[in-house]
Amino acid sequence: MDRDSRFDIIIAGAGAAGLTLLWYILQSPSLRSKQILILDKSMHPVNDKTWCYWESNQLKLTPFIHHSWSELEVGAIGDSFSQKLETYSYNCIRNGDYTKHILSKAKKFNNITLLETGIQHFESIDDLGVVKTDAGTFKAPFIFQSVLKPPDFEESKVDISLLQHFIGWEIETQTEIFNPDKAVFMDFNVKQHDGVTFMYVLPMSKNSALIEYTLFSENLLDEVEYEQAIKVYLSDRYQLEAGKYKIIRKEKGAIPMEDRQFSSWYCKNVMNVGTVGGLTKPTTGYTFTRIHQQSKTIIAALEEGQKPPEIKASSYRFRVYDMMLLHILDSDPEISLKIFHDLFKRNKFDSILRFLEEKSNLFQELSIFSSLPYTPFFKSIYKMKHRIFTGA
Ligand SMILES: Cc1cc2nc3c(=O)[nH]c(=O)nc-3n(C[C@H](O)[C@H](O)[C@H](O)COP(=O)(O)OP(=O)(O)OC[C@H]3O[C@@H](n4cnc5c(N)ncnc54)[C@H](O)[C@@H]3O)c2cc1C
Structure with missing residues (x-):
């Protein structure tokens, strides 16, 4: 690999942040002809995450959108409020679709190399970013990494450390019971045992929906507890007993909710992007739109031949x-x-x-x-x- 080990840009991690950066590079006439290396342990598209975000079509992501909702519902303390959105639409993208679409576009470029390998370490040597992987060592003036926590992560100040943790079931029902135009953004009208708890319901059609049981708390539950809560909700709210629906997919996650400040740079030539770049909004867990904003800032700097600026997720x-x-x-x-x-x-x-x-x-x-x-x-x-x- 020595002959090919030097690139213009390396993207380490092909999740939401790495792929989004690649997506904007592919649209930039001055950057898409550069020698680019994409690294990830697996680039096989799997739909195991649903990324939702709201916007008024500035991101131009229509080809990726799996479903959109024009109305949201929130329930709390026995009440329930629904409103049609006027400025925004609430959209969802499936991570497997995003991966497939962007990587199949990238594969058409001879100057873009996709490599599946484990990433071990980053450093800066002689003004180059260096990434050590199971398949060898690669260098570039700029590496954008979404894989490893920054070295100063453990020392950074943190007073509150919660998790937004959830398990979701995507189900298909025999009868048509969902409104595919309306998502349940947060329904807190459920038992509140272990921290602030709510259900999130994303109907994809009249007889299919993703239903997630979500908590804001310090500790994860046993899987069976999340799943029991989903069963109870399906029964209480939709009169859906076992046998009346089929689980077609499960999704789970634990997103950090912390007051931690993240550094933009892992070391001189290696920039932290995505979650490890501190882009997750601590109180909501939403990251996807911020990843797009960060990628656009990086692209603007690279197009000018500049080092990307320090990026603070929030003022x-x-x-x-x-x-x-x-x-x-x-x-x-x-x-x-x-x-x-x-x-x-x-x-x-x-x-x-x-x-x-x-x-x-x-x-x-x-x-x-x-x-x-x-x-x-x-x-x-x-x-x-x-x-x-x-x-x-
Ligand atoms: C289930 C789930 C649902 C979410 N839903 C939303 C949502 O609806 N809206 C929203 O805004 N945010 C959401 N988030 C938060 C956030 O947007 C996602 O976590 C998003 O994937 C973060 O992007 P990322 O690129 O930073 O990390 P990831 O997408 O996790 O990408 C990191 C990549 O690094 C690779 N990798 C890791 N370690 C190594 C290694 N050692 N070697 C090689 N490769 C490695 C992984 O394979 C992965 O592809 C969700 C998170 C989860 C977990």
């Missing part, structure tokens, strides 16, 4: 909001439910989504906060003051 203001809400989620699940209830009862869903994707302005944020119980937020500012007043 100071939004880091403070996330810290406050994380603190409340961690310390007081009951008041968290009241906050979700009032948030969705008293605000337009489009405004909430704009706030959650950090596109709102201070005036819009004050309007949202004024609809919520304020004492828990003041308490959380007090409890988190050592972070909030030292740069978060």
Whole structure:
């Protein structure tokens, strides 16, 4: 491999972040002719993750979209609120479809090498990024990695460390019981034993849906507990007893919800992208849209022949909001439910989504906060003051 070990760009990890970066490279006339290496332990497309996001078609991802919803429902404290979205649509992409589509495009380019191998280590030597893999060592002026936690990960400040953990079943029913235009964004009207808990229902047609049992808490449950909760929900809400539906696929995940700051650079020539680049929004787990924003910033710099800039996932203001809400989620699940209830009862869903994707302005944020119980937020500012007043 020595002869071919030097590339212009290496993408280490072909998950959401690596593939998205590749997708934008393929659309860039000045970058798609470069010598590019893509590494991952497996590039076989498997639909085991559903990536949802909301937007008003700025991302131009129509070929990838598996299903879209124009209406969302939220349930909390015995109430249920539904609203049609005006600005956004809520879309889902299946990771296997995304992988297949992007890699089959990349395979048409002779200058793009796809290599399945285990990635072990990154370093910078003589102004080149170096990646050591089971198949050899490869170098490039820039490596974009979504595989290993940055070396300073363990030392970075973290006060709250929760997980958003879930198991989902994609089911097919004998009768038509779902509304394929409406997704259940969060239904907190379920038993709250182990932290803030909700169901997430994505109907794909009138007789199929993905149903996920999700918790915000420190520890994972046994698989059987998530699955029992899904069975109970199917029975209580849809009168679906076992035998009346078929499980066609299962999905599970545990997404970090932490107040940790991530470094943009693993070392001088190796940039952290995706989850290990700190792109996951701590209070929601949503990462996909931020991955697109990060890729666009990287591409713009590379097209200018520049080093990509430090990329902060959130501004100071939004880091403070996330810290406050994380603190409340961690310390007081009951008041968290009241906050979700009032948030969705008293605000337009489009405004909430704009706030959650950090596109709102201070005036819009004050309007949202004024609809919520304020004492828990003041308490959380007090409890988190050592972070909030030292740069978060
Ligand atoms: C089940 C699930 C559902 C999610 N749903 C959503 C959602 O709806 N919306 C949203 O915005 N976010 C969602 N997320 C969060 C986030 O968008 C995803 O986790 C996303 O996949 C993160 O992209 P990534 O590239 O950082 O990591 P990944 O997609 O996990 O990619 C990392 C890649 O590195 C490879 N790799 C790892 N270790 C090695 C190694 N040692 N050697 C070689 N290769 C290696 C893996 O094979 C993988 O392909 C979800 C997460 C999960 C787990």
